[in-house]
Amino acid sequence: KAGVTQTPRYLIKTRGQQVTLSCSPISGHRSVSWYQQTPGQGLQFLFEYFSETQRNKGNFPGRFSGRQFSNSRSEMNVSTLELGDSALYLCASSQGLAGRIQETQYFGPGTRLLVL
Amino acid sequence: GESVGLHLPTLSVQEGDNSIINCAYSNSASDYFIWYKQESGKGPQFIIDIRSNMDKRQGQRVTVLLNKTVKHLSLQIAATQPGDSAVYFCAETGGATNKLIFGTGTLLAVQP
Numbered sequence: 445k446a447g448v449t450q451t452p453r454y455l456i457k458t459r460g461q462q463v464t465l466s467c468s469p470i471s472g473h474r475s476v477s478w479y480q481q482t483p484g485q486g487l488q489f490l491f492e493y494f495s496e497t498q499r500n501k502g503n504f505p506g507r508f509s510g511r512q513f514s515n516s517r518s519e520m521n522v523s524t525l526e527l528g529d530s531a532l533y534l535c536a537s538s539q540g541l542a543g544r545i546q547e548t549q550y551f552g553p554g555t556r557l558l559v560l
Numbered sequence: 561g562e563s564v565g566l567h568l569p570t571l572s573v574q575e576g577d578n579s580i581i582n583c584a585y586s587n588s589a590s591d592y593f594i595w596y597k598q599e600s601g602k603g604p605q606f607i608i609d610i611r612s613n614m615d616k617r618q619g620q621r622v623t624v625l626l627n628k629t630v631k632h633l634s635l636q637i638a639a640t641q642p643g644d645s646a647v648y649f650c651a652e653t654g655g656a657t658n659k660l661i662f663g664t665g666t667l668l669a670v671q672p
Contacts (some may be wrong), residue, residue, distance in 0.1 A: 486665065489660060489661070492658050546591065547658065548609055552603050
């Protein structure tokens with residue numbers, strides 16, 4: 445089975461712009477979570493999508509948003525980019541079996557975003 | 561390569577030795593714990609997990625120990641190899657959420 449894929453792998457933007465990142469989960473996985481990784485803050489949870497609905501949300505401003513499509517693929521969007529948004533954005537997928545919440549999450553390689 | 565932390569705790573071991581990486585988790589309500597390995601330029605890779613109804617779980621060359629009394633998790637790697645060099649993160653989750661809370665990470669440096 446192919447793993448979690450993320451596109452693009454690298455991205456350079458300027459302040460004020462917006463960006464959309466894409467994630468394709470492992471085939472058959474229905475839950476997709478997004479995390480931000482920075483040297484200063486480590487790995488922080490952004491949000492989780494399951495069956496096209498946001499199931500959980502972390503403590504990030506409304507500039508960070510996401511969505512999930514019927515094929516479980518997910519996108520996250522960051523509007524009005526700030527310098528501090530420079531980070532590695534990681535997507536993780538899990539099976540999303542009925543009745544189970546805590547499942548193993550498998551991560552993609554990430555998208556490295558640099559905001560200038 | 562990617563930097564996952566400027567001031568990560570570092571564990572330096574000799575090839576062939578056993579490694580023990582420790583983690584103090586934050587939430588006493590957490591009931592599912594995972595260890596991830598992250599190599600430079602890559603996303604976290606699942607190593608092993610444990611649920612709160614267990615205190616030990618073994619995998620191939622790895623063992624995870626859970627002490628709920630003191631909220632402590634450890635990862636033991638037997639016969640450490642140069643390919644084990646990476647940053648290791650513990651993660652916890654619990655309740656009605658799939659949200660993972662990650663520790664700060666430990667850099668494991670294996671000396672040949």
